Amino acid sequence: MVNSKTCIIDNGAYTAKVGLSTDEAPRVIPNCVMKAKSERRRAFIGDQLKDLKDASGLFYLLPFQKGYLVNWDIQKTVWDHIFSPDSSGINLNDANVIITEPPFNFSTIQEGMMEIFFEEYEVESYIRLSASKLAAIHYANERENQVSSCIVIDMGYSFIHIIPFIKGKYIKKAIKRIEVGGKVLTNYFKEVISYRHLNMMDESYVANQIKEDVCFVSENLHEDMKNAQKKGKDRIFTEYILPDFSNVKRGYIRKPEDVITDQQTVKFTNECFTIPEIIFHPSDVGIKQMGVAPTLLESLKSCEEYTHPVLLSNIIVIGGCAKFKGMKERLFKEIRCLIPNDLPLNITIPEDPISYAWQGGKEFSNFPNYFEMTVTKAEYEESGVQAANKFELFE
Amino acid sequence: MTSRESHRIKDAEKKRVLDEAARRRRARKAVEALEQDNFHDDPHADLVMSKKVPKFQDSSEGPTRAKKAKKKNNEFIRAKYRKNLGQLLEEAKMLTEEPNYFSAQAPAPTEPERHFCAVCGNFSNYTCTSCGTRFCCLRCLKTHQDTRCLKWTA
Numbered sequence: 138m139v140n141s142k143t144c145i146i147d148n149g150a151y152t153a154k155v156g157l158s159t160d161e162a163p164r165v166i167p168n169c170v171m172k173a174k175s176e177r178r179r180a181f182i183g184d185q186l187k188d189l190k191d192a193s194g195l196f197y198l199l200p201f202q203k204g205y206l207v208n209w210d211i212q213k214t215v216w217d218h219i220f221s222p223d224s225s226g227i228n229l230n231d232a233n234v235i236i237t238e239p240p241f242n243f244s245t246i247q248e249g250m251m252e253i254f255f256e257e258y259e260v261e262s263y264i265r266l267s268a269s270k271l272a273a274i275h276y277a278n279e280r281e282n283q284v285s286s287c288i289v290i291d292m293g294y295s296f297i298h299i300i301p302f303i304k305g306k307y308i309k310k311a312i313k314r315i316e317v318g319g320k321v322l323t324n325y326f327k328e329v330i331s332y333r334h335l336n337m338m339d340e341s342y343v344a345n346q347i348k349e350d351v352c353f354v355s356e357n358l359h360e361d362m363k364n365a366q367k368k369g370k371d372r373i374f375t376e377y378i379l380p381d382f383s384n385v386k387r388g389y390i391r392k393p394e395d396v397i398t399d400q401q402t403v404k405f406t407n408e409c410f411t412i413p414e415i416i417f418h419p420s421d422v423g424i425k426q427m428g429v430a431p432t433l434l435e436s437l438k439s440c441e442e443y444t445h446p447v448l449l450s451n452i453i454v455i456g457g458c459a460k461f462k463g464m465k466e467r468l469f470k471e472i473r474c475l476i477p478n479d480l481p482l483n484i485t486i487p488e489d490p491i492s493y494a495w496q497g498g499k500e501f502s503n504f505p506n507y508f509e510m511t512v513t514k515a516e517y518e519e520s521g522v523q524a525a526n527k528f529e530l531f532e
Numbered sequence: 533m534t535s536r537e538s539h540r541i542k543d544a545e546k547k548r549v550l551d552e553a554a555r556r557r558r559a560r561k562a563v564e565a566l567e568q569d570n571f572h573d574d575p576h577a578d579l580v581m582s583k584k585v586p587k588f589q590d591s592s593e594g595p596t597r598a599k600k601a602k603k604k605n606n607e608f609i610r611a612k613y614r615k616n617l618g619q620l621l622e623e624a625k626m627l628t629e630e631p632n633y634f635s636a637q638a639p640a641p642t643e644p645e646r647h648f649c650a651v652c653g654n655f656s657n658y659t660c661t662s663c664g665t666r667f668c669c670l671r672c673l674k675t676h677q678d679t680r681c682l683k684w685t686a
Contacts, residue, residue, distance in 0.1 A: 209613060
């Protein structure tokens with residue numbers, strides 16, 4: 138059993154990060170089924186998207202809703218594809234599986250997942266834990282000094298979670314959730330472009346790419362807003378060349394030397410930085426919740442006071458939204474304003490915040506007590522979904 | 533001497549103003565729209581899949597079809613877990629023990645809301661009197677009234 142392979146699945150709401158513990162990096166596969174206007178004979182599952190030439194009007198079928206797995210049919214289709222020779226080629230038969238789930242996952246979903254892995258994929262052993270836990274493991278490992286106390290800010294597709302870990306265990310009562318994620322940002326961006334520039338309501342896929350390319354987090358909103366209105370060279374201003382799916386496959390920011398002939402372009406000014414603002418002020422779009430920095434303070438209140446210095450000096454931001462330029466500086470500025478002067482503050486945003494948790498999973502699979510924590514096939518056959526009760530011991 | 537009243541007053545009476553409830557409903561709809569997976573309808577919805585039509589695909593492309601047979605015997609598994617988010621939340625409400633999904637939600641903001649012009653995205657100081665949308669200058673108000681204000685009355 139110890140010799141068999143281990144597969145780590147960071148099953149996100151937008152992308153699944155999948156790979157064996159022997160792999161260098163995971164495959165990042167869209168966790169959805171997509172239908173295209175241009176190709177009406179088939180749907181595109183996960184990474185089959187690369188075969189699609191014209192991604193205009195892409196229609197998403199997502200297994201997750203508000204961050205929780207609810208569409209099992211779609212999820213099963215995507216998993217079947219991922220674990221087929223066409224995609225990753227990983228055969229889960231007799232493999233050990235590490236899979237991630239969101240905090241406060243519902244027990245029905247947990248049971249369903251476990252059943253599918255044991256009954257359908259016939260895995261050898263199974264363990265589920267939150268992606269933030271894996272990130273905390275990776276963080277501690279990177280530093281090699283066993284600091285397993287940290288705050289993980291997971292900015293994903295569906296929501297942002299703030300999860301403090303003390304000595305490798307999370308403080309359940311301190312977990313906070315902000316219901317803003319990449320999806321909200323993209324949808325809002327789509328609305329704004331459609332009203333101010335040209336109709337893109339059907340183009341979530343393209344809007345998401347534009348968001349990734351042009352948006353940044355402003356360090357000083359008032360200043361940037363003024364600069365966006367200015368005329369002349371100080372003006373914050375981006376011209377973006379939209380994809381037409383014949384010559385331009387993926388849109389890009391126009392550089393001064395680029396000559397455009399007949400490509401469609403959109404000029405963005407304050408959109409570039411007011412969209413990521415939602416992360417810091419969800420109330421900007423009518424979501425009645427605190428932004429990241431005050432929520433982090435709220436979360437700290439539920440932790441013992443003596444842990445604050447160590448927690449604040451080990452903040453780690455993961456997830457797709459952590460990739461916005463300027464995120465680190467802005468977070469630092471906002472949190473610094475809210476905490477006493479004598480407390481340390483250190484924020485880390487890894488180079489690849491998307492696969493960071495997966496890397497932690499890789500290290501987790503090498504833990505000496507890894508196999509004590511998993512549910513084996515034999516245990517599952519003995520007590521069914523009840524076997525998962527042992528996970529609580531190691532949480 | 534039929535009509536001696538001012539036109540300005542007459543116009544003001546005609547102007548529809550959304551009440552508080554309608555504005556709240558609109559705001560809620562706007563937040564819900566941010567959660568949508570797709571704005572448009574399924575582009576393949578009008579396709580009729582007939583079993584008799586030959587499939588001109590190589591078999592490696594259709595894992596969904598290959599799984600059809602297997603699908604049947606695990607239908608019961610999925611029926612058991614098939615619950616939508618509403619049902620899951622309803623179930624979670626039964627468990628009163630904290631912390632739970634509901635207690636983890638970030639609290640309401642303590643700072644006052646910031647306002648942005650719905651038209652150009654600038655900071656906004658004014659509110660449209662009929663629908664409550666924010667705007668920053670007369671030009672933006674004009675655009676708003678021409679394009680959006682009470683155009684899709686909920």
